[in-house]
Amino acid sequence: MKLMWFxxxxxxxLPDDFRQRHPSVxxxxxxxxFDPKRAHLMYNDFxxxxxYAADCxxxxxxxxxHHSNGYGLMPSPNLIASSLARRTTDTAICVxxxxxxxxxxxxxxxxxxxxxDVISGGRLIAGFPVGTPMDTCYAYGQNPSMLxxxxxxxxxxxxxxxxxxxxFAFNGRFNQQRYVNIWPRPVQHPxxxxxxxxxGSIETWRWCAEMEYxxxxxxxxxxxxxxxxxxxxxxxxxxxxxxxNPYRAGFLQFVGVGESRQHxxxxxxxxxxxxxxxxxxxxxxWATPPGYTxxxxxxxxxxxxxxQAADSIVRGKSTGERMAATARDMKGIVDNGYVIIGSxxxxxxxxxxxxxxxxxxxxxxxxxxxxxxxEVCRFNTKLxxxxxxPQLAGLFSEWEDRWWPRPMDGTxxxxxxxxxxxxxxx
Amino acid sequence: xxxPDELTVDVNGFPARVWRKxxxxxxxFIAGFGGxxxxxxxxxxxxxxxxxxxxxxxxxxxxxxxxxVLDTHLDWIIAVRTLIEKAGLVGAxxxxxxxxxxxxxxxxxxxxxxxxxxxxxxxxGLYDEADPPTDPWAQRTDDVPGLMCADPEIWKALxxxxxxxxxxxxxxxxxxxxxxxxxxxxxMGNTQLAKRLPRIAAPTLLLWGEHDRVMPxxxxxxxxxxxxxxxxxxxxxxxxGHLAELDRPREVADAIxxxxx
Numbered sequence: 001m002k003l004m005w006f007x008x009x010x011x012x013x014l015p016d017d018f019r020q021r022h023p024s025v026x027x028x029x030x031x032x033x034f035d036p037k038r039a040h041l042m043y044n045d046f047x048x049x050x051x052y053a054a055d056c057x058x059x060x061x062x063x064x065x066h067h068s069n070g071y072g073l074m075p076s077p078n079l080i081a082s083s084l085a086r087r088t089t090d091t092a093i094c095v096x097x098x099x100x101x102x103x104x105x106x107x108x109x110x111x112x113x114x115x116x117d118v119i120s121g122g123r124l125i126a127g128f129p130v131g132t133p134m135d136t137c138y139a140y141g142q143n144p145s146m147l148x149x150x151x152x153x154x155x156x157x158x159x160x161x162x163x164x165x166x167x168f169a170f171n172g173r174f175n176q177q178r179y180v181n182i183w184p185r186p187v188q189h190p191x192x193x194x195x196x197x198x199x200g201s202i203e204t205w206r207w208c209a210e211m212e213y214x215x216x217x218x219x220x221x222x223x224x225x226x227x228x229x230x231x232x233x234x235x236x237x238x239x240x241x242x243x244x245n246p247y248r249a250g251f252l253q254f255v256g257v258g259e260s261r262q263h264x265x266x267x268x269x270x271x272x273x274x275x276x277x278x279x280x281x282x283x284x285x286w287a288t289p290p291g292y293t294x295x296x297x298x299x300x301x302x303x304x305x306x307x308q309a310a311d312s313i314v315r316g317k318s319t320g321e322r323m324a325a326t327a328r329d330m331k332g333i334v335d336n337g338y339v340i341i342g343s344x345x346x347x348x349x350x351x352x353x354x355x356x357x358x359x360x361x362x363x364x365x366x367x368x369x370x371x372x373x374x375e376v377c378r379f380n381t382k383l384x385x386x387x388x389x390p391q392l393a394g395l396f397s398e399w400e401d402r403w404w405p406r407p408m409d410g411t412x413x414x415x416x417x418x419x420x421x422x423x424x425x426x
Numbered sequence: 427x428x429x430p431d432e433l434t435v436d437v438n439g440f441p442a443r444v445w446r447k448x449x450x451x452x453x454x455f456i457a458g459f460g461g462x463x464x465x466x467x468x469x470x471x472x473x474x475x476x477x478x479x480x481x482x483x484x485x486x487x488x489x490x491x492x493x494x495v496l497d498t499h500l501d502w503i504i505a506v507r508t509l510i511e512k513a514g515l516v517g518a519x520x521x522x523x524x525x526x527x528x529x530x531x532x533x534x535x536x537x538x539x540x541x542x543x544x545x546x547x548x549x550x551g552l553y554d555e556a557d558p559p560t561d562p563w564a565q566r567t568d569d570v571p572g573l574m575c576a577d578p579e580i581w582k583a584l585x586x587x588x589x590x591x592x593x594x595x596x597x598x599x600x601x602x603x604x605x606x607x608x609x610x611x612x613x614m615g616n617t618q619l620a621k622r623l624p625r626i627a628a629p630t631l632l633l634w635g636e637h638d639r640v641m642p643x644x645x646x647x648x649x650x651x652x653x654x655x656x657x658x659x660x661x662x663x664x665x666x667g668h669l670a671e672l673d674r675p676r677e678v679a680d681a682i683x684x685x686x687x
Contacts, residue, residue: 137613138564145493145609173497285564291605295598302594 001355001395002404004094005053005381006062006252006364009046009080010071012371013038014278024283025070026134039073045374046073047080051087052378053367056385060092060125062364064218065099066132067139071279078112085120086416092405093120096197096216096364097127101147102140105177106154110161114186121414122187122407127216128155129197134282137289145291150174162191193403195250195362200229201297205236208248214362214403216250220280221326223354224337226251230358246361247401253354254339254366257347257383264341267376269330272339275370277328287323339369344387351392361396362403430465430473430480435512437505438495443488444513445480448473453686454481454515456506458524458547458669459562459574459640461486461603463585463596468671471679472521476686481513483526485606487599493606499617502610503532516540519686520628523547523671524640525607528619534630535622544628545682547670548641550611551619552649557642559615563608576637576667584672623652630658631685633678635666659685 014033015021022030050061063080066072074080081095093116098109117124130136130151137144153172160168160180167181186192195214198204208215215233219226230251234244242248254272258264293301327336334341340350355363367384368377407413430447447469453476455469461482472478484505485493496502506529510516519542522530527549534541553559560573571578571585587596611617630653632646646660661681666673 141613143609143612144563145605145612146497283566285566285569288567289563290601290608295602298598298601299594302597 001246001392002059002362002401003389003392004060004062004092004250004362004364005050005058006064006096006366007046007050007368008064008066008071008366009042009073010275010279010370011039011073012042012373014070014274014371018278019281022281024281024286025279026066026282027068027138027286028283029068029070033070043073046368047083047087049368049374049377049381050080050084053381053385054084054088054091056381057389058091058385060094061088062094062096064096064127065129065135067135069134069139071275078116081116081124082119085116085123089413089416090407091123092125093123094125094195094364095127096125096195096218097129099129099131099136099151100154100158101142101150102131102136103154105175106157107161107177107180107182109154110158111182111184113158113192114162114182114184117186117188117192118184120407121412122192123405124186124188124192125195125405126192127195127197128158133289133292134286137292138286143291144289146174147292148294159191162186187408188406193405195403197250199297200232201294202232202236202300203294203296205233206240209237209240209242214248214250216252216362216364218250218252218364220252220254220276220323220338222253222337222339223251223358226358230360234359244359245399245402246355246359246396247399247403249358249360250362250364251354251358251360252364252366253351254369255347255351255380255384256339256341256367257344257380257388258341259343261342261346264343265330265334267379268339268341268372271370271372271376272333273328273330273370276326276333276338279370280323280326282323344383345391347384348388348391351388352395355392355395361399361401430469435481435509437484437492437508437512440484440490440492440495442484442490442492442509442512443482444509445469446477448475448477450476452477452479452515452518453682454479454510454513454518454520454530456481456483456520456522456526456530457486458522458526458671459604459607460581460585460600460669461488461606463487463600463603464588466584466672466675468675468679471675472683475683476519479513479515479518481509481515483509483529483606485609486603489606491602493602493609496609499610502529503536506533507537510540517542519543519545521545521547521682521686522549523669525550525611528611528617531619531623531626534628535619535625538625538627541628543631543686544626545631545633545685546649547633547678548635548638548645548668549619549649550615550641551617552645553614553616554642554644554648557644559642559645560640561613562640563604563612572667573639574667574669574672576635576665576673580672581669620648620652623649624654626653627656629685630656631681632658632660633670633681634660634662635668635670635673636662636664637666638668638670640668
């Protein structure tokens with residue numbers, strides 16, 4: 001299986017009384033809380049941590065996109081990814097992703113992803129999220145009633161821009177572009193693997209199945225809350241007569257590894273409580289722009305509540321609504337499965353159970369979270385790489401991962417990051 | 427309160443409900459934010475002296491999913507014009523509230539010869555940085571009733587499912603009404619209506635709830651100033667909120683009836 005190292009890049013110095021004094025970590029978080037000189041250090045620490053994870057042998061390093069957000073300092077994950085492309089050699093670079101409907105024209109995404117793919121020698125995983133309500137409808141002012149249609153159209157435009165040989169005209173409902181012809185073109189042929197992070201909507205599952213894309217359930221609530229969603233996903237795959245290849249799916253999980261369970265509790269409680277207490281403090285007024293949640297998902301959500309189904313806490317709910325009902329103390333955080341902690345063997349056993357029970361071949365691990373400092377992050381990353389990863393790496397070896405980057409042959413790739421006196425393009 | 431006659435017309439392939447009640451010259455009414463999931467006393471008051479005709483906007487209760495094919499403001503204006511034609515309101519008096527008032531104003535501006543007299547209750551469509559409207563789509567759920575009506579119970583009663591209503595589809599229909607309004611007015615409510623207001627020829631009554639917490643009253647003066655030389659008047663409805671016709675149905679109906687008599 002693939003073990004991927006994910007960074008959210010949370011601002012690590014939100015005040016202790018953040019919940020009491022500020023209405024929201026997202027959209028209207030106050031600028032007085034942001035110290036650019038401290039953030040200079042945070043960004044550099046975070047990028048060191050991603051590079052360190054690559055050095056430790058994780059299969060991929062992952063970044064994502066948020067706007068006006070105190071727990072996600074990457075409005076442009078592409079900037080970080082391009083730097084990582086230069087500072088790493090063999091690790092896949094997963095940009096999870098670019099919210100397609102936010103870019104005008106959307107060919108900007110095709111261009112920047114192509115650049116990262118070319119610079120990295122074909123190591124890009126292209127994530128295409130719709131984006132949360134806070135990011136898309138409020139921070140970026142997109143109309144919630146048209147967001148999904150715009151997303152789907154932008155997707156079609158990007159895919160054509162990557163693959164069509166000739167300059168073409170795109171005559172869309174929302175985008176008209178007379179001359180589409182991006183330079184550069186991606187290294188990976190016909191295009192980088194496409195992964196789609198989504199909530200639990202049946203429409204997204206069907207679309208991923210139809211397009212043969214990886215579906216990623218990126219929840220902050222761990223494997224227990226994720227079980228019903230992934231069961232729903234696999235149920236739908238079965239109905240559509242798709243195989244159970246675990247590499248069709250990705251799943252996000254917070255993990256803290258210690259010498260023992262108590263050691264892990266001692267090490268990670270503060271960072272976990274910082275994340276679930278401060279970083280998920282989102283004003284519910286940003287939760288539900290009307291039209292963002294499709295009527296099909298609303299219907300499923302209401303039916304799920306009526307039936308008291310296990311997924312009623314996530315189904316048909318927006319990101320903000322889910323955040324409002326979150327455990328914030330370490331006991332609740334661990335008991336609910338938001339964060340998996342323990343000794344290396346205990347963590348490996350739990351993650352094996354997560355991977356097998358959810359049938360997920362791409363596990364995206366948050367080994368830095370909240371205000372975890374660099375030293376603890378390095379410890380967690382290293383211990384995981386040395387003691388946990390080897391216990392899991394062989395899982396699902398009977399399946400082929402058809403959704404993994406196919407980089408250029410190593411002998412053909414530029415030597416980076418060292419400066420070479422000869423021209424790389426010679 | 428008796429039930430109105432209900433007919434269905436086609437707009438872009440979607441059914442749209444048109445209510446009709448009373449006798450006398452036709453008076454159209456286009457509902458405000460949230461639409462009309464049920465008949466309300468205000469319409470009965472209008473029907474006492476006029477044939478009141480209430481077409482449902484696409485996406486609003488009675489308007490099914492007709493909003494989903496409307497992508498631009500021109501699409502909306504043509505859809506509402508189609509609705510006005512099919513409801514038999516060309517040349518009639520026209521009233522509207524909130525988001526509906528904005529579209530009533532568009533009808534009077536784009537087809538100035540086709541609206542006899544106009545009454546607008548706190549219309550959307552303008553945006554003043556110095557005095558911005560409240561964002562109706564960035565609200566905690568519990569705050570919405572008190573934002574729309576001075577008496578929150580009136581909004582809650584309007585939106586409560588009637589006995590026998592489908593418990594799944596009813597709430598979806600109410601969200602759809604908010605989505606349809608968002609589709610027209612997201613994110614600021616500014617449709618550049620100010621550019622078109624000077625074209626309005628119909629004598630225009632502006633009504634504003636005394637306690638409107640969505641649309642500041644300063645917009646009444648702003649709109650009045652743009653109504654060029656046409657006859658117009660502004661009245662404040664005491665004790666009413668944004669949807670003044672729900673809070674003070676008798677006062678608002680009387681004001682409209684006397685303006686259009």
